Amino acid sequence: xxxxxxxxxxxxxxxxxxxxxxxxxxxxxxxxxxxxxxxxxxxxxxxxxxxxxxxxxxxxxxxxxxxxxxxxxxxxxxxxxxxxxxxxxxxxxxxxxxxxxxxxxxxxxxxxxxxxxxxxxxxxxxxxxxxxxxxxxxxxxxxxxxxxxxxxxxxxxxxxxxxxxxxxxxxxxxxxxxxxxxxxxxxxxxxxxxxxxxxxxxxxxxxxxxxxxxxxxxxxxxxxxxxxxxxxxxxxxxxxxxxxxxxxxxxxxxxxxxxxxxxxxxxxxxxxxxxxxxxxxxxxxxxxxxxxxxxxxxxxxxxxxxxxxxxxxxxxxxxxxxxxxxxxxxxxxxxxxxxxxxxxxxxxxxxxxxxxxxxxxxxxxxxxxx
Numbered sequence: 001x002x003x004x005x006x007x008x009x010x011x012x013x014x015x016x017x018x019x020x021x022x023x024x025x026x027x028x029x030x031x032x033x034x035x036x037x038x039x040x041x042x043x044x045x046x047x048x049x050x051x052x053x054x055x056x057x058x059x060x061x062x063x064x065x066x067x068x069x070x071x072x073x074x075x076x077x078x079x080x081x082x083x084x085x086x087x088x089x090x091x092x093x094x095x096x097x098x099x100x101x102x103x104x105x106x107x108x109x110x111x112x113x114x115x116x117x118x119x120x121x122x123x124x125x126x127x128x129x130x131x132x133x134x135x136x137x138x139x140x141x142x143x144x145x146x147x148x149x150x151x152x153x154x155x156x157x158x159x160x161x162x163x164x165x166x167x168x169x170x171x172x173x174x175x176x177x178x179x180x181x182x183x184x185x186x187x188x189x190x191x192x193x194x195x196x197x198x199x200x201x202x203x204x205x206x207x208x209x210x211x212x213x214x215x216x217x218x219x220x221x222x223x224x225x226x227x228x229x230x231x232x233x234x235x236x237x238x239x240x241x242x243x244x245x246x247x248x249x250x251x252x253x254x255x256x257x258x259x260x261x262x263x264x265x266x267x268x269x270x271x272x273x274x275x276x277x278x279x280x281x282x283x284x285x286x287x288x289x290x291x292x293x294x295x296x297x298x299x300x301x302x303x304x305x306x307x308x309x310x311x312x313x314x315x316x317x318x319x320x321x322x323x324x325x326x327x328x329x330x331x332x333x334x335x336x337x338x339x340x341x342x343x344x345x346x347x348x349x350x351x352x353x354x355x356x357x358x359x360x361x362x363x364x365x366x367x368x369x370x
Contacts, residue, residue: 026341056352063356075126085112121311137181164334244275
């Protein structure tokens with residue numbers, strides 16, 4: 001594969017800067033969250049996160065270097081591999097905290113459901129590029145195939161169980177469908193069908209998942225059980241005040257009152273130490289990244305690039321929206337990581353692959369004819 005030197009001259013340095021800046025904030029945050037445990041002799045999580053970011057940057061450059069149109073040709077093949085890995089989880093998967101989500105190989109663990117988030121975007125982009133949509137939008141029958149593209153992995157991930165990731169797949173699907181367009185009649189029928197399916201979906205939820213949703217409306221009903229996560233998170237965020245308690249000085253964090261503070265509740269750690277002002281600045285940073293992604297989608301020269309860049313941007317948006325809403329107690333706790341801040345190798349690598357695709361599309365628009 002020959003590397004085009006024009007890619008470097010048109011490289012999207014702004015997008016890279018956004019990503020690295022948020023990753024830097026994430027490293028500081030994970031350092032603080034694990035500060036009280038550093039005397040244990042184990043490798044600090046912030047060091048592991050740095051290693052994952054370094055690996056992720058390599059994957060980013062790989063996904064940047066290969067023309068996204070070539071990647072699009074193999075979208076269904078990539079989807080098949082991701083689906084196979086999801087099935088493999090149930091055979092050889094590693095179980096932790098009651099969920100069977102990870103495949104362990106060579107001392108490393110990987111979560112295939114994270115990869116499926118990106119794979120779904122590629123598969124949907126391939127489908128809608130092959131099936132040109134009319135200006136008035138999709139009919140319901142035209143959405144049957146893409147729905148099943150999403151629904152099959154949705155069921156596998158829900159079985160693990162991982163409600164949060166399964167929800168992200170559906171939100172990406174809905175976002176892309178609205179983006180390409182849907183006829184009003186089909187939209188109303190889809191909404192009616194969704195309303196009818198809600199009671200059935202509730203029946204298939206695990207008891208602890210139902211409890212998390214019900215706890216949202218009254219977390220103090222079980223403050224030491226189902227409501228503990230939400231209450232401690234709200235206390236941490238509120239105790240930060242306007243300017244925060246300062247780096248490494250968050251009591252909820254350092255005294256370990258805040259649960260899973262290096263993964264799902266990293267924003268609570270950040271808000272306690274940096275306060276309302278810091279939280280707003282972090283959200284502005286995410287907003288800048290999201291708007292930049294939408295800009296890339298808007299200026300893409302073809303439908304494939306437009307849908308892929310929009311899908312990756314929506315992945316970031318929904319994860320930020322749900323995670324922050326979750327830690328503030330306005331959304332149920334469903335285990336969604338905060339992009340680039342939450343600890344986790346699978347999440348970082350997949351996000352970096354997504355950022356590489358965004359850079360890929362952003363850079364190659366200068367090389368494609370209008």
